[in-house]
Amino acid sequence: MANVSAELTVAQAVAQFVSYAVVAVLAENVIFSRALGVSRLLKLVDDPRTSTWQYCLPIILVQLLSAPLAWAAHNLFFPWLRPQLPDWLPIASLRPLVYITCALFAAGVVWLLLGLIPSRSWRTACRTQLPLAATNSSVLGTLLICANQNYTMLQSVAFGLGSGVGYLVAVFIVDEGRRRLRSKDVPSIFQGLPASLIYIGILSLAIYGLLGHAVTM
Amino acid sequence: MPPTNRKNRAVERKKEEQGDKTVIIPQITPEILEQRRRDAANEARRRAAEQLQAAGRNAPPPPPPAPKPPANTSKTIRIPRINRKTADTRTVQMPPVTPEQTAARQTAAPPAPPPAQQTAPHTAPQPKPAAPAPAPAKKPEGSHRRTLAEAQSELDAHVTHEHIALNNPVMVRGLGLAAVVAAATDGDNALMLSVAVLMLLTFTRVLAVAVCHLTGNRFRPVIYCYAAALCYIPTYLVAYNLFGNDLAVLGIYLPLLVVDPAVLKRMEFDELESVRHAFRLGINNSLGVCLATMLVGCLRELLAAGTLFDRKILARALLPVAGQVSGGFLIVGLLAAVWLAVRGMYVEYKKEEVSRLYGKRKR
Numbered sequence: 001m002a003n004v005s006a007e008l009t010v011a012q013a014v015a016q017f018v019s020y021a022v023v024a025v026l027a028e029n030v031i032f033s034r035a036l037g038v039s040r041l042l043k044l045v046d047d048p049r050t051s052t053w054q055y056c057l058p059i060i061l062v063q064l065l066s067a068p069l070a071w072a073a074h075n076l077f078f079p080w081l082r083p084q085l086p087d088w089l090p091i092a093s094l095r096p097l098v099y100i101t102c103a104l105f106a107a108g109v110v111w112l113l114l115g116l117i118p119s120r121s122w123r124t125a126c127r128t129q130l131p132l133a134a135t136n137s138s139v140l141g142t143l144l145i146c147a148n149q150n151y152t153m154l155q156s157v158a159f160g161l162g163s164g165v166g167y168l169v170a171v172f173i174v175d176e177g178r179r180r181l182r183s184k185d186v187p188s189i190f191q192g193l194p195a196s197l198i199y200i201g202i203l204s205l206a207i208y209g210l211l212g213h214a215v216t217m
Numbered sequence: 218m219p220p221t222n223r224k225n226r227a228v229e230r231k232k233e234e235q236g237d238k239t240v241i242i243p244q245i246t247p248e249i250l251e252q253r254r255r256d257a258a259n260e261a262r263r264r265a266a267e268q269l270q271a272a273g274r275n276a277p278p279p280p281p282p283a284p285k286p287p288a289n290t291s292k293t294i295r296i297p298r299i300n301r302k303t304a305d306t307r308t309v310q311m312p313p314v315t316p317e318q319t320a321a322r323q324t325a326a327p328p329a330p331p332p333a334q335q336t337a338p339h340t341a342p343q344p345k346p347a348a349p350a351p352a353p354a355k356k357p358e359g360s361h362r363r364t365l366a367e368a369q370s371e372l373d374a375h376v377t378h379e380h381i382a383l384n385n386p387v388m389v390r391g392l393g394l395a396a397v398v399a400a401a402t403d404g405d406n407a408l409m410l411s412v413a414v415l416m417l418l419t420f421t422r423v424l425a426v427a428v429c430h431l432t433g434n435r436f437r438p439v440i441y442c443y444a445a446a447l448c449y450i451p452t453y454l455v456a457y458n459l460f461g462n463d464l465a466v467l468g469i470y471l472p473l474l475v476v477d478p479a480v481l482k483r484m485e486f487d488e489l490e491s492v493r494h495a496f497r498l499g500i501n502n503s504l505g506v507c508l509a510t511m512l513v514g515c516l517r518e519l520l521a522a523g524t525l526f527d528r529k530i531l532a533r534a535l536l537p538v539a540g541q542v543s544g545g546f547l548i549v550g551l552l553a554a555v556w557l558a559v560r561g562m563y564v565e566y567k568k569e570e571v572s573r574l575y576g577k578r579k580r
Contacts, residue, residue, distance in 0.1 A: 034541055035398040039478040042391045093453035096475040097446040104439060131438035132485070137395050140476045144469040189561075193391045194554035201546025208543050 017158040020151075024162025027211055030138040032204040034145075037138035040198055041167075045175045050169035052171050054125040058110055058133035060164030063142055066099075066106035067160030070143040071153045099143045107134035109191050141193050174200060218390035255468045268369065271370035312460050365575035372571055376564055380498070382506040383564070386479045387509035387549075388556040393479030397506075397513050398545035400470035404526040408513020409467060410474075418480050418506065421445040425484070426495040434489045441484035445475040479506050517548055 030036040044055055077098065082091050107130055114130070117123040133139070142163040146156040174196065181195045190198070234272060252265060378382045386392040393414070401407040424443035449472065456464055456471070464471060479502065483495075490498070518524055521540035523531030538544040 033542060035395045035545065036473070038394045038398065039392050042394075043478075088454070089450070090453070090457065092472075093450045096449050096472040097443070099472075100446050100475065102441050104442065135442055135476050135481055135484075137437060137473055137476050137478075141395070141469055141473055144472060148469065166300075189554045191548075191559040192557070193389075194550045194557065197394075197546050197550030197553060201543050201550055204543035204546055205538065205541075208538075209543055 012143035017154055018180060020155050021162035021165070024142075024159045025166040025169060027207065029166040029170055029207065030141060031167065031174070031200065032207045034141065035204075036141035038137045038200065040132065041171055041174060042193065044171060045178045045196070050129065051125065052168070052175060054122065055129045055133060056168040056171060058107075058114070058126055058130045059136055059139065059167055060161065061110040061113060062103060062106045062130075062134050062139055063160040063164040064157065065109055066086070066091055066103045066139065066143060067146060067156040068153055069102035070099055070146060071151070071156045072214070073102055074147040095144070096140070099140055099147075102143065103134050103139050104171050107131070110134075129144060136167075138163060162214060173203065177203075238550045265365070268366070273364050362385050365572070368571045368575055369568070374566055376567075378498070378501075380501040381508060382505070383560055385505045385509055385556065386482075386502055387506055387513075388553045389498065389560065391553075392482055393477050393506050393509075394549065396470045396474060397510050399542050399548055400467050401514040401517065402521070402540045402545070403518035403524075404511070404515045405463065406466060409456060409464060410470070410514075411510050412459060413452055413456050413471060413474055414479070414506045414510065415503045416455060417445065417474055418503040419496065420448045420452075421480050422483060422495045422499035422502075424448060426490055426492050429489055430492070434487070437484045441481050442476065445480050449475050487547060497520055513545070513549055513552060516552070520544075520548070 008162065018169055024030075027033070031038055031041060044050055078091055081094070085091060085094075111127060111130055112124055114126045117126065142160055146159055151159060177199045181191070181199060186195055378384070380386060384390065387394065387397055396410050396414075401410055421441070421444050424447070425437075425441045428440045428444060429435075432440065453464075453471070483490075515525055517539045518526075519530060520536040521534055521538070521544065523529065523534045536544065539548055
C-alpha cells in the first residue's frame with residue numbers, strides 16, 4: 001500500500017513537473033505573455049555573430065539552477081531576515097539584491113558546468129554569453145514570479161526550466177519571423193524594431209486568445 | 218676685352234639663361250597647372266560627396282580641398298624676369314598649397330637647383346615660402362572644408378548621443394521594453410515607472426562607473442548588477458513614500474528594472490567612462506526612457522479605457538486590448554515606426570541643412 005502511494009506521489013510529481021514546464025513554455029511564455037527579456041531577444045536575432053543555442057543554453061541552465069536557490073531564499077532566508085530589518089527598510093526593497101545573488105551564484109556553477117562541453121569554441125562562446133544570460137530579465141523575472149506565486153521547489157524548478165526553454169522557442173520563432181520581415185514588401189518605416197514588435201504582438205495576441213485571460217504580473 | 222672678362226660674362230649670361238629657364242618652369246604650363254588643380258579639386262569634391270553619402274557613420278574627415286588659385290598665380294610663373302619686390306608681392310598672394318599641388322609641381326619641376334641670385338623670386342610656386350605669409354582672406358577657404366566635416370561629425374555625434382528623442386533608448390534602440398510593454402498600461406503606472414527609472418538608471422550608472430574605476434574596470438557585470446540592486450533600495454523607499462501601496466500594481470516589473478537593459482546596457486561596453494560623463498548620459502537616458510514610458514502609458518490608457526489619468530476623455534474605449542501585453546507590443550511597435558520615421562526625416566533635414574549651409578560658403 002505504501003509502495004502504491006509512493007508511486008502515485010512520484011507520478012503526480014512528474015505530472016506536475018511536466019505540466020508546469022509546459023505551461024511555462026507555451027501559455028506563460030516569458031516573451032509572449034510577460035515580455036521578459038524581449039530587448040535582449042531583439043538584439044540577439046539581429047546579431048549574426050551570436051548563435052541562438054550559445055546564448056540560450058546558459059539561460060536555461062541558469063534558470064534551472066537558480067530556481068531552487070530562489071525558493072530557498074524566499075522560504076527560508078526572507079522569513080529569517082524580516083525580523084532583523086529596521087522598520088524603515090521593507091523586505092521588498094531587498095528582493096532584487098537577494099535574487100540577483102542567487103542568479104549570479106547559479107551563473108558561477110553554470111560556468112563550471114560549461115567546462116564539460118567538449119568543443120572548445122562552443123565552451124568559449126557559451127561562457128562569453130554567460131554574463132548577459134545571467135542578467136537577462138527573464139531569469140530574474142522567473143524567480144520573482146515563482147516567489148510571488150508561492151511555488152513549491154518542484155514547481156519552481158519546473159517553471160524555471162520551462163521558462164528557459166520557452167525563451168529558446170521564442171527566439172527561434174522571432175528569428176524566423178525577422179528573417180521573413182526583411183522582405184522589401186515591408187514599408188521602410190516598419191523595418192527593423194517596429195516590425196519585430198508588431199510581429200511579437202500578434203503572436204502574443206494569439207496566445208492571449210488561446211488562454212482567454214492575461215497572466216498575473 | 219681680356220679673355221677672362223669675356224669668359225666671366227659668358228658664364229654670367231649662361232647663368233642668367235639658366236635662371237630664366239628656372240623661373241619660367243617650362244615643364245609646367247598654365248594649362249597643366251590648371252588641369253592638375255582642377256583634378257585635385259574634383260577629387261576633394263568627390264570625397265566630400267562620398268562622405269555625405271556615408272552619413273551617420275563616423276567617417277574620417279575628407280582631406281583639405283584644393284584651394285581655388287587666384288587669377289594672377291599663372292602670371293607669376295609666366296613672367297620670365299621679375300624683380301624681387303614684385304615677386305615677393307605676388308608670392309604673398311599665393312594661396313596655401315595642397316599636398317596634391319605640391320606633388321604635382323615637384324614631379325613636373327626640374328630637380329636642378331636654381332641659381333643663387335634668382336632663387337627668391339623663382340620659388341614663388343613652391344609651398345614653403347608661400348606658407349609663412351598667406352593672405353588672411355584665403356585661410357578660411359582652406360579651413361572651410363574642415364568646418365564642413367566638423368559640422369557633419371558634430372551632427373552625427375549629436376544624433377548618437379542625444380538619447381531623449383533622436384536615439385531614444387526605448388523607441389530607437391529597443392531597450393527597456395519589458396516594463397514599457399507589460400507594466401505601462403496606464404498613465405499612473407507609467408508615472409511610477411518613470412520616477413523609478415529616473416532615480417535608478419542615473420545612480421546605477423554613476424555608482425557602477427565609480428566602482429569600476431576602483432576595480433580597474435574588471436567584473437563589470439557583477440558590479441553593474443549589484444550597483445543596480447543597491448540603488449533599488451533607496452529608489453523603492455522613495456517610490457513607496459510617493460505612491461504607497463499603488464506600487465504593488467507594477468508587480469514584478471518594478472524590481473525587474475534592476476536588470477533592465479536600459480539600466481545595464483553600459484556593462485556590455487569595455488571602455489570606462491568618467492563619472493561626470495556617466496551622470497550626464499544617465500540623466501539623458503533616463504529622460505528618454507521616461508518620455509517613452511509616459512507616452513506609451515497615456516496612449517494605452519486612452520485607447521484601452523478612454524481615460525487619461527482616470528479622467529474621462531473618450532466616450533468609449535477604442536482598443537481594449539491595448540491594456541494587455543499583446544496590445545502593448547502593437548502600440549509600442551506602431552509608435553516606434555512613427556518615431557523612427559520622424560527621426561529619419563529630421564536627421565535628413567539637418568544633414569541637408571549642414572551641407573547646404575557649408576556648401577554655399579565654399580563657393
